[in-house]
Amino acid sequence: MSGxxxxxxxxxxxxxxxxxTLQSQEDTTEVDRPMVRGDMYDKPYLAQLAGRTAVGGYxxxxxxxxxxxxxxxxxxFLAKRFNLFFAxxxxxxxxxxxxxxxxxxxxxxxxxxxxxxxxxxxxxxxxAGVILVPLGxxxxxxxxxxxxxxxxxxxxxxxxxxxxxxxxxxxxGIFPVGSAGxxxxxxxxxxxxDDGLITESDGTRIPEGRRNFEDNNNxxxxxxxxxxxxRIGIELGASLHTGPYNVFQQDGQEIDQKRNLTIWVVDxxxxxxxxxxxxxxxxxxxxxxxxxxxxxxxxxxGFYFQGMWDFGRQWIRTMPKSFFSAGARVxxxxxDADISGxxxxxxxLGFNFRPTGETVFKFNYVRGRARDRFNNPSDFADFLFxxxxxx
Amino acid sequence: MTVRFVLTxxxxxxxxxxxxxxxxxxxxxxxxxxxxxxxLTPEELAAFLKGDEQFGFAFSPVLGLGPIFNNVSCASCHxxxxxxxxxxxxxRFSRSATDPALDIGGPQLQDKALPGATPETLLAGVLTSxxxxxxxxxxxxxGAIPAASILANADPNDQDGDGISGRANMVVxxxxxxxxxxxxxxxxxxxxxxxxxxxxxxxxxxxxAYHQDMGVTSDFLPVENVNPQVGTPTETADLAVDPELPLAxxxxxxxxxxxxxxxxxGQDTPQRQLGEDLFAQIGCARxxxxxxxxxxxxxxxxAFKPVPLxxxxxxxxxxxxxxxxxxxxxxxxxxxxxxxxxxxxxIRQFLNGQAFxxxxxxxxxxxxxxxxxxxxxxxxxxxxxxxxxxxxxALLDFVESR
Numbered sequence: 132m133s134g135x136x137x138x139x140x141x142x143x144x145x146x147x148x149x150x151x152t153l154q155s156q157e158d159t160t161e162v163d164r165p166m167v168r169g170d171m172y173d174k175p176y177l178a179q180l181a182g183r184t185a186v187g188g189y190x191x192x193x194x195x196x197x198x199x200x201x202x203x204x205x206x207x208f209l210a211k212r213f214n215l216f217f218a219x220x221x222x223x224x225x226x227x228x229x230x231x232x233x234x235x236x237x238x239x240x241x242x243x244x245x246x247x248x249x250x251x252x253x254x255x256x257x258x259a260g261v262i263l264v265p266l267g268x269x270x271x272x273x274x275x276x277x278x279x280x281x282x283x284x285x286x287x288x289x290x291x292x293x294x295x296x297x298x299x300x301x302x303x304g305i306f307p308v309g310s311a312g313x314x315x316x317x318x319x320x321x322x323x324x325d326d327g328l329i330t331e332s333d334g335t336r337i338p339e340g341r342r343n344f345e346d347n348n349n350x351x352x353x354x355x356x357x358x359x360x361x362r363i364g365i366e367l368g369a370s371l372h373t374g375p376y377n378v379f380q381q382d383g384q385e386i387d388q389k390r391n392l393t394i395w396v397v398d399x400x401x402x403x404x405x406x407x408x409x410x411x412x413x414x415x416x417x418x419x420x421x422x423x424x425x426x427x428x429x430x431x432x433g434f435y436f437q438g439m440w441d442f443g444r445q446w447i448r449t450m451p452k453s454f455f456s457a458g459a460r461v462x463x464x465x466x467d468a469d470i471s472g473x474x475x476x477x478x479x480l481g482f483n484f485r486p487t488g489e490t491v492f493k494f495n496y497v498r499g500r501a502r503d504r505f506n507n508p509s510d511f512a513d514f515l516f517x518x519x520x521x522x
Numbered sequence: 523m524t525v526r527f528v529l530t531x532x533x534x535x536x537x538x539x540x541x542x543x544x545x546x547x548x549x550x551x552x553x554x555x556x557x558x559x560x561x562l563t564p565e566e567l568a569a570f571l572k573g574d575e576q577f578g579f580a581f582s583p584v585l586g587l588g589p590i591f592n593n594v595s596c597a598s599c600h601x602x603x604x605x606x607x608x609x610x611x612x613x614r615f616s617r618s619a620t621d622p623a624l625d626i627g628g629p630q631l632q633d634k635a636l637p638g639a640t641p642e643t644l645l646a647g648v649l650t651s652x653x654x655x656x657x658x659x660x661x662x663x664x665g666a667i668p669a670a671s672i673l674a675n676a677d678p679n680d681q682d683g684d685g686i687s688g689r690a691n692m693v694v695x696x697x698x699x700x701x702x703x704x705x706x707x708x709x710x711x712x713x714x715x716x717x718x719x720x721x722x723x724x725x726x727x728x729x730x731a732y733h734q735d736m737g738v739t740s741d742f743l744p745v746e747n748v749n750p751q752v753g754t755p756t757e758t759a760d761l762a763v764d765p766e767l768p769l770a771x772x773x774x775x776x777x778x779x780x781x782x783x784x785x786x787x788g789q790d791t792p793q794r795q796l797g798e799d800l801f802a803q804i805g806c807a808r809x810x811x812x813x814x815x816x817x818x819x820x821x822x823x824x825a826f827k828p829v830p831l832x833x834x835x836x837x838x839x840x841x842x843x844x845x846x847x848x849x850x851x852x853x854x855x856x857x858x859x860x861x862x863x864x865x866x867x868x869i870r871q872f873l874n875g876q877a878f879x880x881x882x883x884x885x886x887x888x889x890x891x892x893x894x895x896x897x898x899x900x901x902x903x904x905x906x907x908x909x910x911x912x913x914x915x916a917l918l919d920f921v922e923s924r
Contacts, residue, residue: 198546331583333594505873512544
């Protein structure tokens with residue numbers, strides 16, 4: 132039994148015991164709250180889940196105009212995403228959900244999620260299948276109609292690899308804390324990243340090693356997230372994804388050193404004084420072969436932080452549910468924390484119109500500065516318009 | 523509170539707009555190192571842009587990087603098409619002028635390797651030479667200067683008795699260089715490129731850069747460079763099928779580099795005028811020849827053009843302080859090609875505010891580079907040191923404005 136599976140097994144036994152003690156407890160007011168706001172089991176289409184299976188999804192369109200150092204770099208329209216959701220309540224104890232993504236006009240097709248849940252108690256469900264891994268809240272809840280900005284946060288996509296899905300197995304659950312608070316957890320054994328994060332790129336690029344439908348090195352990785360929420364609207368989460376990424380054994384022979392990738396993420400959301408704040412940040416530590424040091428980064432990190440203000444709810448009489456939002460997001464990305472260059476800093480300003488909560492028209496202005504490995508700066512500006520809607 | 527938040531956001535946009543910066547600003551003409559020569563045809567420009575992309579293209583292992591290598595792209599050594607810095611300098615090594623130490627990995631040290639391969643190490647008893655990547659712009663103009671014009675300045679036996687000889691490095695081009703390639707031909711040709719003028723053609727310089735610096739094979743050098751210091755077959759760590767670089771891409775890069783314009787010099791001022799006079803008076807211009815002329819060329823933008831490079835492209839004994847004591851072709855261990863001084867004005871702009879001069883990047887300023895001159899340049903160097911402070915400042919201002 133490898134170290135990882137031993138930890139997972141111990142975790143299950145421990146959680147199982149805890150869950151049975153909790154089953155008798157009175158459920159609190161937060162019972163209807165989703166595990167994670169916007170996650171697989173918190174989508175608008177699920178309101179229609181009357182029969183056995185419901186189908187829904189979202190679409191997203193972009194118009195992009197981007198300039199770099201005074202030169203037009205991009206002026207394009209994108210059929211960015213068309214995602215289908217499926218959910219099925221098979222019995223009181225068994226549910227299933229899936230998400231199929233068609234990205235860039237179906238150039239890329241991904242099964243982002245397809246997992247069966249065995250619901251034993253609120254505090255313990257088992258999940259198996261293709262899992263959107265709990266590596267930061269953004270990975271769990273990234274639907275374009277929810278995301279307030281056209282582009283996803285830099286650190287989430289480029290260091291944490293959003294979206295990261297992988298086959299795996301594990302457990303999740305919710306524990307009430309006090310009258311309105313709770314703690315949620317998810318923990319899975321998954322295939323983990325592979326050496327693509329080195330071999331598919333000219334520097335360490337974690338997304339190149341993600342989404343392995345098979346484990347390249349026959350040693351699973353462990354991923355988990357714990358979140359504490361004192362009341363609705365406030366949540367603090369911490370996640371970890373750790374495990375070996377390279378092929379270090381083959382046919383029972385040791386052929387290389389075992390090299391680990393460990394990513395930790397903290398995330399938060401808070402509704403405070405009429406503004407919805409959220410953010411996440413973290414770091415990836417990558418064991419890089421000594422013969423590649425100086426070119427491939429051992430440490431990458433960053434964060435994003437955003438605030439959105441909703442207003443104008445009654446402004447358009449013919450659309451009583453419509454409202455506007457305005458806000459800003461700051462992104463800091465450092466693709467090599469051991470040198471002064473190789474980083475990006477940007478600020479995004481956003482203005483959104485939502486005819487209803489499920490549809491959004493986004494207008495964004497993004498201004499930033501990227502630095503190469505020499506630390507030479509390059510300035511960019513993006514003017515983005517996008518539409519996204521659930522269906 | 524919320525109103526203030528929105529106001530702040532909008533005033534931020536307004537502030538950016540007021541600076542005229544809302545869509546970012548382009549550097550002014552002549553302020554970059556990667557501009558094309560003026561007067562290119564649309565076809566020449568299209569191929570130039572293709573090469574530009576390829577120059578910046580960074581190889582991943584699956585696309586051909588390695589098995590052993592130094593860096594991942596041309597641009598990761600030649601920053602902004604300019605020079606590099608000591609961290610990405612190359613080490614050349616050999617046993618003697620006639621023994622390039624091929625059996626132990628010479629003549630270039632590849633200190634990076636893919637997983638499964640072993641980087642080379644320097645073994646005892648070899649001669650080494652550290653080489654800072656030089657700028658690549660203007661090399662097409664350099665290649666278009668008739669060999670006779672360059673050789674006319676050579677004075678190997680110092681017959682004019684000015685203490686400055688100037689020798690050509692006559693080199694036999696690599697076997698893969700077509701005879702009709704600029705710099706190609708049967709028998710020894712005039713070397714113009716690299717720090718000891720040991721390379722005769724851009725095609726050879728660039729094909730070998732792919733092969734040696736990045737481990738990328740091409741039609742011209744289709745067999746991987748391997749580390750002979752280990753018993754495991756180095757190629758087994760390689761992930762791409764050879765040749766890894768399509769000929770079209772290689773040709774595009776050669777074309778691109780050939781058509782890169784030197785940046786424009788800074789404005790003339792009375793002080794710089796004085797500096798220019800002193801530059802000639804104290805003998806700098808004997809080696810750093812201000813202007814040469816190209817001959818006929820199939821590319822109009824290269825034909826019969828002045829080349830304000832401040833170099834004679836010849837080898838000079840630069841004294842003990844600069845000697846690497848490693849001969850390279852006909853160049854001795856004390857000789858270096860006169861470094862062109864064009865573009866020095868922008869040296870800091872593409873190296874994050876730092877300056878690295880001389881063959882190994884060991885000088886941090888133009889003044890330091892001059893003071894380290896010796897050998898044939900000793901007289902000019904001493905004359906520089908003995909100038910009045912104002913004159914020295916004028917000369918430095920002139921050199922730094924090229």
